[in-house]
Amino acid sequence: MEATQHLINRLRQTFSEQSFILWLLASHDRQFRLLHQEDHHVGATPSVSTPREAFQVEGEMYRWEESAEMVLLRFFFPEEGQAVVELASEAIVVPSSEKIELLWLSFQLVLAEETIRTKTEEWAKLLQGIRAISSMLDINSIVREIIGNALAVIPAADAGLLHLYDPAIDRLVPKATVGFHDRVFQYFKLRIGESIAGKVYQDGTARIYRTHPETKQAMMDISSENYRILNDAKELGDLNGLLCVPISIANKRIGVLVLHQFHQDKVFTDYDLSVLQGFADQTAIALHNAKLYADARTKHDDLVKRNRIHEALKQLSLQNKGTDSIVRALARMSLKPVIFADWLEQRYYPEDSPIPFSWEELSLLLGNRRNPVSVRLSSLGIGDQHVMLYPLGNGSVLLGCLLIPMKDDRLSELQRVTIEQGSAVLTLDLVKKQSLSSIMYKRTHDLFLGLVDSKGADLQERAQVLGLHPYYPSLVVFAYFSRCHDLTILEANIHRLVTRWKWEFSSSQILVYGFHNHVTILAQPKAATEIKEMVARLQAASEEWEQGAEASLSIGVGSVYTGIERIGKSFEEAKKAAHYLMNRGRYGVARYGDLGVNRLILNQSQEEIDAFVRDVFGPFWEGQEKHQELEHTLLTYMECSQSPQQTARELHIHVNTLYQRLRKIEELLLIDLRQPEDVLKVQLACHLRRES
Structure with a gap:
């Protein structure tokens, strides 16, 4: 407010x-x-x-x-x-x-x-709904709570159905409803692949529809009997939107959760769909564990412990105790050593843990997997040891991984449930942290642009807000991501890079933030050695991303200037240097001050540069093979600063032979190497050949 x-x-x-x-x-x-x-x-x-x-x-x-x-x-x-x-x-x-x-x-x-x-209200409602579901062990009581809690989490919806698969009749049947007449329970049975819910159960792909026409089109294949039953329970002519997500346990789907919109003013969003999927995943765990309780009363004590574990983990998340507290609590509750590898921030929790894998090894082991993996490690003197890997992901983005070292590859039922619930709580915590970071990045971006565009007293005030010393030297770094077309992966890469550079440049950076497809650093290094070390770390980061093949990182570094009023100039230089690399399809680091004559061609396309080089060297490439010798002679002559003696030594020829070749070059290229204008043209063409 x-x-x-x-x-x-x-x-x-x-x-x-x-x-x-x-x-x-x-x-x-x-x-x-x-x-x-x-x-x-x-x-x-x-x-x-x-x-x-x-x-x-x-x-x-x-x-x-x-x-x-x-x-x-x-x-x-x-x-x-x-x-x-x-x-x-x-x-x-x-x-x-x-x-x-x-x-x-x-x-x-x-x-x-x-x-x-x-967002804060949604997360609070989601966790409140999870608490209500997890506090019950009777399956009939759980299904009555599911839809009401889902509607509380997503206010754009005003009705819903929970379908569970019944293997006895090979149909999806309603188990809970809100906003529909109860007669839908008696006769409504969907075939696998029928209508929206049947398709979501069949292929496991969540679906979202925002308007009446597209929702109606998606339900075209529903049987006339099922349509009549559903329409009697609720007038489908008023249906304005629909969300549908699968409910799965590991790789096995057990049902679908559907939310409907009939009278609300709000519109369903992709974020609503992801929240509903997270709610459905928690619901699946609750349903599965409730079924275990009903099937085996002897496991009563374990199930009570499970609820206590979930409540304890949830409270840690609600109270913002942090990742380290949640991981340590998981270790205590599961009676196993638990290590969490935070992929986005490239950190291990607890920090003093023995690390069995490098980040590169984890990347190879997990790939695009989102299911638990058992890895056997062999070591002399210790024997075989197993490590269970539980990947944590948000869609196509890997958020991290839980590692549980043990003597064999088996976990008890209670331990498995504990780890899965801990994974879900950690995932929610990480997604919330990433969402808040994106909002803060945008605010930081606005603050920085405001600083760059300000003058006079306003500039001094903004600099003071950011903690800038007005007389310290400053520089700006601009890192541009390319070849990253998946927006969720791009957002994760931005978060990883910002977190890494905040830690690596903590002694000199004033701010680091990501926005769209680039990351910006404003730093005030205290010595030239800090600048040299910074460039080395920037180069290492660019090479790491290139090897990972997820994206290409082109980094520009502006000049160092004294005075906060010149920060904008360093910013523009950093952007130009980064785009110089990007336009030539290169990764790595380019310092604006090291571009030299390349500053004159920053705004030229690669096509224009290639055309200029062809205009100069074209006669060498047309005709007989002996022109290759002349081309090599000219390139060597320019590299030797037009020194005949040094050029002759480099080519292992007599200086008179060199003069003969130079005359042929002048005749072939229609130039005069005694004319400064022709020499400059050839020098520039040679330089551009080396740069391309």
Whole structure:
């Protein structure tokens, strides 16, 4: 609410005593919702009617729309939504563009605050739902709780069904409903592959539908009998959207969880689908363990311990105790040594653990696997030892891995459940941490650009906020990721790199953040040796990513400048150096100060450079083979700074032979090596050949 109040105060300052109404359309809203209404005695009060969504022109930040009754000031935020300030048309005073841009930034803060608040509430509801499910051991009680908890986690939904597979009849049957008439329990039975739920159970792929037409199209193959039963339980003509995820235990699917939208104003998002999948995974564990309790009363003590374990782990996560506390608790509860390898931050927990694998070995062992793997280690004097690997992932992204060293490759049922529940809690914790990091990166990006664009007292104030010393030398590093087309993998790579560089450059870095497909470092090194060491570490990181084949990392380093007002110049130089590498398909590190004459061609495409080289060297490549000798002679002559004696020694020929070749070169290329302009052209062409 602080950001909203800040926005309202700024609007009061901007529009003085005039009445205004604030409307907000976030990415998950179907229509604008009223954010605030301000009435004063000056000017007529605008009518409260919901505005329509406007089409945004590319690059447009705001727009004035005037009519006889009112004035609308629209603000656009790509991928985040829109906002509208509604004003009475009487006595309107148009503010300056600077004030409007400040209002735009204030609205963006409101959207960011709303995003953080929504995510926090969702995680709290999700964990609250898990607690309710895990506190029951009777399967009939569990299935009655599942849909209600799912709807609490995802407010865009208002009805739902839980289907479980019945092997006796080879059908999916409803086990719990909310928002449907109870008759759906009696006769509704889906074949595998029938309608949306049948397909999700069949292939294990979660599905999302946001509109009535696409939902109806996806349900076209449902049998007429099942359609009639479902329509009697709930009018399907009002169905506006649907989420469906599989419920699985290891590689075995046991059912599907479906949420429906009939009357809500919000829109389902991909994030809702991932949250529902996480909820379904927790539900699968609860259902499986409840079934174990019903089948074997003798395991009662173990199941009670399981609940206590889950509660303890959940509390650690809710109380933000940290990864190390969760891992140590897992070790105590499972009575096994447990090590967690955090793939994104490249750290092991506990930090004093004996490490059985390097990061490269873990990468080879896990690959794209998301199921537990048993690895046997052989060592002289110790014998065979097994290590169980439990990968933790979010979609295609590997988040980390739990390692459990043991004498054989077996875990008891209670130990296995403990590790799986610990894996789920750790995964939720890591995903939340990554989401919060992405939000913080964007804020840091805005702060840094604000610093670069500021001058005078505003610059001094922003520098003080960031902890910059105004008279220390500063430099900027710009690292660009290419060849990474999977956005989730790109986000994970950004997080890994930012975490790594925060640790490696802790003595000199002021800030490190990732944004879109690049990472930026602002540093104030205290000595030249720090700069040299930094470049070496940057080069090592680029080579590591190239070997991993996930992405290519081109890194530009700006010049070192004294004075905070020149940070922007170092930033531009770093970007140019990085794009110099990227445009030539190279990885590695390029310092802007080392580019030399290449600065003159930073804005030239590789095609233009290749064309220039062909224009100069083309006559060598046409005709007889002896031209290769002349080409080699010219290249050597230029490398030897046009010294005839040194060139002759390098080519192992007499200097008179060299002069004869140089005359043939001049005739062939139509140049005069005594003319500075021709020499410069040839020198540049030779340099570009070596660079390409």
